[in-house]
Structures are given as structure tokens and as C-alpha cells.
Amino acid sequence: MVTKIGKRRTYVVAGFLKVLSEINCIIFTTKKIFPYLSYLRLDQMPDIFALVDCNNFYVSCEKIFKPGLENKPVVVLSNNDGCIIARSDESKNLGIKMGIPVFEISQIIKKNKVHVFSTNYALYGDISERVMNLLSEMAPEIEIYSIDEAFLDLSHIPQTELNETGRKIIEKIKMFTGIPVSIGFGPTKTLAKAANMLAKTSKKNQGVFSLVNNPDAEKIFNKIKINEIWGIGEKYMAFFNRTGIMSAYDLQHANENRIRERLGIVGQRLVLELRGTVCYPLNQNPDVKKEICTSRSFGHPVTSLEELEEATASYVAKAAQKLRKQKSMANSLMLFIMTNKYAKGPQYVNYRIVKMPSPTNQTQELIHFAQIALKRLFRKGYYYKKAGVIVSDVAPSNQVQTSIWEPSTREKNQSILKAVDAINAKTGKEQVKFAIQGNEETWKMRQHNLSPQYTTRWRDILEVNMDH
């Protein structure tokens, strides 16, 4: 009798899967006719997602090479030494909030001897790569989601071994890179994210938490506040609070169709993911960017066209180099300049979009178009604070349509730029650049507390004194 039921079950499950795969085909062909079905993505759905997140990543990177910072309050600042963008636990306990301008808490910093670092992307980027390489070895599929986070497909791990696997991963990352990480498991990305938050917030979880068939799910979801859920920001929170949806539990049991009416497909996916239905599969090659932005605030207010020309040319050069690195070309370029929105003086914000005659990734050409845009944008008599360039409509170089308007100098310039990129990559900075980028860099951002590039520049590598 028992075996019969067992067999029958298997049959039922197999039949269900078959139906599912058929639905899958139908959905792909009819998605356009029934867009409301588009939340269903039945291709490659892992059963168990893990989210690995580095704890206080930038601060942890600084700590690797300065063991004396252990148990001390540490913060890392944004570009231009403007805002707090990373905090050690000790700094969090001092009440230092994420994202606030550093001058607002100068008293707290002084009084508690908080260690302050300028942002050091060269270092963080390199450490990140090491962490991600290790993670790739430990899972069949991985999606690098940000500089300090990755989703793993751990469907092959038995549920009973999840916690142990999590602890092993933590140990390995710590041992090989010195970076502490936390891990959350869940049947969807949204739930893995939530589990990760719980892994971090409770000491007794020791950095690992699973929401895969968790028997206390109801109690746990009741405690998760609506704004703690991945994908819910200020506006959505306001909407949910108005409708009386305050916790993850409330949202799980909300009327899906009503949410869909008000928040569209994004809202509906939130509900489904919380219920355990995968709407966001693992995305394994998100690397090629669709647009590339380079923008900076200036260290000092800028008034002259010449300085703006230098600064924007430098930003364009960076963007062009990123384009070449991912083997892409851009069809369109956007340039913007703005005054300091916090200052009292007259304000000016403007942008200009240039459609280029043929797609390119050559610095010279892009600078040329940016300069045209800048001359049209520029107004005398303002104190400019920030400028930036965004190249968009990006396509792979080998798929680009050639045009009869293509400059005849392309090929020659291509080899020049190749050499420039090679030299600059080797020295780790802009050793070779275009004359218009200037040399003074009077506009350059402030970075008063920059740590050395321990892992990416020869002269910054630590020396160990064997005498002690």
C-alpha cells in the first residue's frame, strides 16, 4: 500500500513536471500576448540559492593590512571624502549612520578616535576578485551581484548540510583573504537575501541562516519589517504602509492582483519570491555593461571653461577605456555639468546628448563630441561642482554596423590606444593621456586619508621585518 502511494506520488510529480515544461514553452511563445505570465521563468531554477555577502566590506579590506584596527571604530568615505559609505560594527554602535556627510559627525569622530579612510577602489576591487574566485570554486553556478555580494546555486547540497556548508565557506574565505562573510540560504533570491540579513543581525547564527523549509518561518516573517525586504525602497514602503502591509508575512499573504495593479510586475514578483516562487533566476554573465558612467565632484568649485574641458576629457577617457576593456562601442554620449545644489549661489544644471555618426570606443572621437556638447552647455559666472559623462546604446564591437562616415584614422588610432591601455594597465594609473586632459588637475577630488594599494601596486606592497 505504502509503495503504491509512493509510486503514485512519483508519477504525479513527473506528470506535473511535464506539464510545467509544456507551460514553459507556451509561456515563451505567448509572453507577448499574456505579459502577466512573465513572472514565470521556468528555465534553470535552482532550488537553493545562497547569498554570500562580505561584512562591512570596505572597512574589512582596510583592516586586512592593519591588524591594529581590530575592535576599533573605522569608517570609509565616499569619493571626495564626502560621505560615510562603510562602517565597522564599532562605528555603527557609535550611531554613525550610512551615507551621512562626514563633517556632520566630526565631533563623534574626534571624541571616539574613529579611524577614517578615503575610498580606495583599486584595493577593494582586487580583494573582491579574490573572494569571487574562491566562491566560484565552491559552487557550480555563481552570479556576482556587486563588489561584495554573490548568489550561488547550492541545489546539490542536502538541506541538512546547509549550515555546515555555510560555515565551511565562511572559514575558507576568511583564511585565504582575511574577509569575514555572512551567508543566507533560501528557495529564491529574495528569501536568500532575507536569510542573509538574519545571519548578520543575530550573533547566535554565527553568520549562517537558512530559510529553506524553516519550521519557524511564520514567526520569522512576522518579524521582518517591510522595508527590510530586498526591492522595497522608500516609495514602495510608503505604499505598503498605507495599505496596512507592515511585515514580510503580511506581504506574503497580500492580494497578489491588487499589488500587481498598483506596483506592476515588480510588485507581483516581490510577493511571489517571498512565497518561494522563483522570478529571478541566476544571471551568470551580467558583466557587459549597457551604459557606462564616469562622473566626479570637484575638489574645489570650478569656474572656467578650460578646467571643465580638462575634467570632462579625463572622464571621457576613463569611460572610453572601460568600453574598450569590455570590447564594446557606444552610439551615444551624454554630458552633464552642475553647480553645488547645497550652496546658496545661483544654480545651473544641464545636460546634452550627442548621437554619434558611427559607434565608437576611441578616446579621441569621444572627447571631440564631448567638447562640442560642453561648449554648448557652458555658461559663464557659475561655480561648477560636478560633471560627468555617460556613454550608452552600447553594443559589442564585433556586432557594430560600420558606416561610410567612419573616420579613416580609426585603424591607426586603434593600435595607439591599445598601446596606451597596456602602459596604463601596467603602471596602474594614467601614465599616458591626451593633452586636453591637462596636467594640473586643479579640479581633482580630495582624498586625504588614502591607504596604499597593497595588492595592486609594486611599491605599495608590505614589507615584513624578519628580525622580530
Added chain:
DNA sequence: TCTGGGGTCCTAGGACCC
């Protein structure tokens, strides 16, 4: 008197993320 209907593509802006 009376003026279609269905579709695609593009873009700007909004919302979110780290």
C-alpha cells in the same frame, strides 16, 4: 454629420540596488 485599428520602437523618467 462622418476621420481606424493594431502594432513596434524609442525615450525619459521613476523606482530600486550596492
Added chain:
DNA sequence: TCTGGGGTCCTAGGACCC
């Protein structure tokens, strides 16, 4: 004195086509 930077996806509406 001082207030970051770099992305993605979705949607509504306009332009355009037949």
C-alpha cells in the same frame, strides 16, 4: 569649507508604420 558614484529594470507615452 565640507553633502558619492555607478548601475539595472520597468512603464507610459509619443512617433511612426501599414
